[in-house]
Amino acid sequence: MHLVDGLNHLGLAYSKNQLVCLQTILHEHLKWNKVYNISAHRDEKSVLIYQILDSLTPHDFIRQGRLLDVGSGPGFTGLPLALFFPNTHVTIVDSNDKKLAFSRHIKALCNLGNLQIVHKRIQELPTTQQFDQIISRAFTHLSGMIESTLAFLEPNGEILAMKGAQAESEIVDAQSTHDNCMFQLHKLPHVVDEQRMLAVVKQRSE
Numbered sequence: 310m311h312l313v314d315g316l317n318h319l320g321l322a323y324s325k326n327q328l329v330c331l332q333t334i335l336h337e338h339l340k341w342n343k344v345y346n347i348s349a350h351r352d353e354k355s356v357l358i359y360q361i362l363d364s365l366t367p368h369d370f371i372r373q374g375r376l377l378d379v380g381s382g383p384g385f386t387g388l389p390l391a392l393f394f395p396n397t398h399v400t401i402v403d404s405n406d407k408k409l410a411f412s413r414h415i416k417a418l419c420n421l422g423n424l425q426i427v428h429k430r431i432q433e434l435p436t437t438q439q440f441d442q443i444i445s446r447a448f449t450h451l452s453g454m455i456e457s458t459l460a461f462l463e464p465n466g467e468i469l470a471m472k473g474a475q476a477e478s479e480i481v482d483a484q485s486t487h488d489n490c491m492f493q494l495h496k497l498p499h500v501v502d503e504q505r506m507l508a509v510v511k512q513r514s515e
Contacts, residue, residue: 310354310500315362319498321393330392330419331361337415338383347383347408358500363471364389366497367444367507370469373397374441379431379458380448384412386471390444391424400425402434436460444469451479451508455487459512468510471497476506489513 312331316323323331338356341347350356364386373396378387380403387401403409406428416424427434443458443466451470458468472479480492490510497505 310358310362312357312361315357315500316365318500319362319365319368321365321368323393327392330415331389333418334361334388334415337418338411341383341411341414345407345411347411360385361389362500363505364446365393366500366505367469367471368393370442370495370507370509371397372442375400375439377402377440377443377458377461379443379445379454381409381412382447383408384415384426386444386446387424388412388415388421391421392419395423398423398425400427400438400440402427402429402431404428404430431457431461434461439463439466441466442469443467444471446471450482451476451510452483452486455483455490455510459487459490462512464512464514466511468508470508470510472506472508473503476508480508483508483510 335356342351350359371394376397376399378401381387381401382403384401387399391399401412409426409428412426440461441463443462445454448454454470476494491513493509495507497507
């Protein structure tokens with residue numbers, strides 16, 4: 310799958326600048342991985358599908374406001390989402406500064422003024438920081454994600470947890486421990502080997 314074909318498959322409109330920036334992310338990722346080992350994806354197809362396109366699969370659910378990407382590693386999902394949603398302020402949080410250095414590099418190359426990069430564990434963030442949406446792709450199981458991030462969520466905000474085949478069982482588990490939350494499950498566009506699902510979690514109004 311080529312980049313343009315992938316974006317068309319996702320139903321994403323794109324500008325020339327966005328296309329150039331995605332190509333920059335792809336090529337820089339491959340270069341950095343040879344030296345710094347920033348991810349397990351070492352060939353062009355793997356980086357395109359598992360890092361770039363997979364990060365963009367929840368695009369229909371992203372809204373304006375403040376978005377927190379937890380456990381972003383070298384910047385996925387945050388980098389592609391910041392590029393495609395310039396009116397959304399995206400904060401990337403990860404404990405691995407070596408990987409975050411890649412995000413800083415791409416932020417400068419692509420002039421992503423709506424991107425903030427934070428080198429901390431999520432537990433170290435002040436809860437005075439509140440977000441409209443919190444997204445994660447590979448941070449932890451759903452119940453653990455709710456426990457770690459709910460304090461940072463605006464009352465009307467939502468958690469967007471990207472999951473695979475285990476999504477339904479994780480929701481059942483989370484429902485048993487978080488009766489203060491409501492859960493929805495949505496299919497995302499199919500780009501990776503397994504069907505990607507999105508668990509959307511909202512707080513119940515008291």
